[in-house]
Amino acid sequence: MDHNSVETTLRTMTRSTPRVLWNDSCSIAELSTSIEQNGAAGATCNPVIVLEVWKKEWGLWQERVFELVRDMPTAGEDEIAWRLVEEMSVKAAALLLPIYERENGRNGRLSIQTDPRLYRDPTAIVAQAERFNLLAPNMIVKIPVTQAGVTAIE
16 A cells, blocks of 8 residues: 555645644654655654664664674663664664755754753763764754753854
8 A cells, every 4th residue: 555645634734734743753663654654754862762662673673782782892871872862863864864855954854862961061962962963964953951051052
């Protein structure tokens, strides 16, 4: 069945109004369906979402987690987890890249959140934001609006 021929309420909205649908997940299966069936033009990723995706898609990520543990022998759980956040974000951003290119950057973005535990350290926030920005051309980096976050944004 051609999913593009199915006219969902969300797809009608994305075609007939100026509103843009964003998928609140970086799951490749969920995002693919949302793009194809509902006209999604963006997605978001954060640690909570990655944990949910990891639980649902353990079979897809299990081998990669073990590779990261093996390849990063001194890394702690946090570093491994943030690498997964990055990798899941890159895969999701790749799905959105054709939209980003077609719409000259107006849509087709993946929003990735900086580590909320850095909320008091503008230097660390900027360093992580700069790293995330380099992951794909269509990344948006979310920064907390704390005193340090505002300093980092400026």
